[in-house]
Amino acid sequence: MKKKIIIALTLCVLCFKICSAEDVNTPNLWAIIVADTNDENIGGSTAIDMAKMEGFLTRIAKYTGANLKKITLSNDQFRSVKLLHEIDNLQPEKEDIVFFYISSHGFHTSRQKDPWPIFYFSSDFRSVGFNFIIDMLLDKEPALVIALADACNNLIDKDLNIDQYGQMFGKGMSEDSIRENYKNLFLYNLGSVLATSSSIGESSWATYGGSIFTMSFLDSFDEEIKRKSPTWDTILNRTSDIVHKRQKYIKDLEEQHPYYFIDVDTISQILD
Amino acid sequence: MHKFIISLLALGVFFGLFAKINSVKPEKLTYLKEFINNVKGEEGVYIAKMISDSEGKLIISKEKRLVAKDEVEAIFNEQNFLFDWTKKCIFIPDFAICFKESKDSIIYVSISCKQMKFVTKKRGFILDFDPAAEKIKEIIK
Numbered sequence: 001m002k003k004k005i006i007i008a009l010t011l012c013v014l015c016f017k018i019c020s021a022e023d024v025n026t027p028n029l030w031a032i033i034v035a036d037t038n039d040e041n042i043g044g045s046t047a048i049d050m051a052k053m054e055g056f057l058t059r060i061a062k063y064t065g066a067n068l069k070k071i072t073l074s075n076d077q078f079r080s081v082k083l084l085h086e087i088d089n090l091q092p093e094k095e096d097i098v099f100f101y102i103s104s105h106g107f108h109t110s111r112q113k114d115p116w117p118i119f120y121f122s123s124d125f126r127s128v129g130f131n132f133i134i135d136m137l138l139d140k141e142p143a144l145v146i147a148l149a150d151a152c153n154n155l156i157d158k159d160l161n162i163d164q165y166g167q168m169f170g171k172g173m174s175e176d177s178i179r180e181n182y183k184n185l186f187l188y189n190l191g192s193v194l195a196t197s198s199s200i201g202e203s204s205w206a207t208y209g210g211s212i213f214t215m216s217f218l219d220s221f222d223e224e225i226k227r228k229s230p231t232w233d234t235i236l237n238r239t240s241d242i243v244h245k246r247q248k249y250i251k252d253l254e255e256q257h258p259y260y261f262i263d264v265d266t267i268s269q270i271l272d
Numbered sequence: 273m274h275k276f277i278i279s280l281l282a283l284g285v286f287f288g289l290f291a292k293i294n295s296v297k298p299e300k301l302t303y304l305k306e307f308i309n310n311v312k313g314e315e316g317v318y319i320a321k322m323i324s325d326s327e328g329k330l331i332i333s334k335e336k337r338l339v340a341k342d343e344v345e346a347i348f349n350e351q352n353f354l355f356d357w358t359k360k361c362i363f364i365p366d367f368a369i370c371f372k373e374s375k376d377s378i379i380y381v382s383i384s385c386k387q388m389k390f391v392t393k394k395r396g397f398i399l400d401f402d403p404a405a406e407k408i409k410e411i412i413k
Contacts, residue, residue, distance in 0.1 A: 251403065
């Protein structure tokens, strides 16, 4: 009798495992979206950036099948301590994706040895370096880390392929192909994609329609996802081109040049 | 014909991008006009450096320089400012422009951000002065 119960229980566990196999294999998409929406000058732009990024994450989850686990920090939640606490609390598995995005004020100091900006949190008068955040995220060792920052990178000395854009390639591409492209970018790439909106010494521009880098990144991504064999390199190269093109509309505008670092291997490369 | 279609497409892309950027009508121009109206006719317009006090807090220096009338007019030119673009720069003022009569109106200037913060009792707003950065720097410094 006891033996039968054990066998029955084992069978139940096996059935449960098989039924939930898809969930077990489905990676989580851990996302932290941070926006300084309370700021009197850039708050409106960052709110639009945040809404666009939330839509982007929903699309990623839809097409990759990943379970979206999203945290948004805006308004009164835009605090350095809260952000670090949320990053610290992330518990991604080896197969998971971690996505970080911030739209805020930023700066750079001459003492820094890294190319990334430092974000300023006016709510608690503290600052946190993008470098520090990247290290925290990479230490979690998920399959893929994507970290994007739309913030100034200008120096504070106080202590404190463009013609391809818009072409109609990919129009009418099937949902299956788009899904496959999303999977290629998010599930079959392992490593890190890190980007910030401007290089050392430069400001980042925001408009009433959102921030220039964020708009350009999303436009570039939408363009690339409709193409055959999309790559992160092409997405970020094109992002720079679009940023440059948009800035040309306004005379005498101080230019911003997005800076990025991509270190990804596709699963097929790893298997080879 | 082929070239015509390509030109049409290029125009579409251009206006598509442009429309996206300027999709919301800015209200900062109205605020600026209101500010200029408030301080109109002021005879005493002064520029002072921002300095740190003993606690490290930024305050307006007591040493002030009177600004010539044509210089004031040059600063207030609407063409100097961007109304639908702004930098995500941390605004730390280097100078302040004060008014003798309109004591509640102050303009803080950040040279590194190329931005001015116009402050009145009612509101504060930041404008980027990139189109006239050199001219404004010359007047202020």
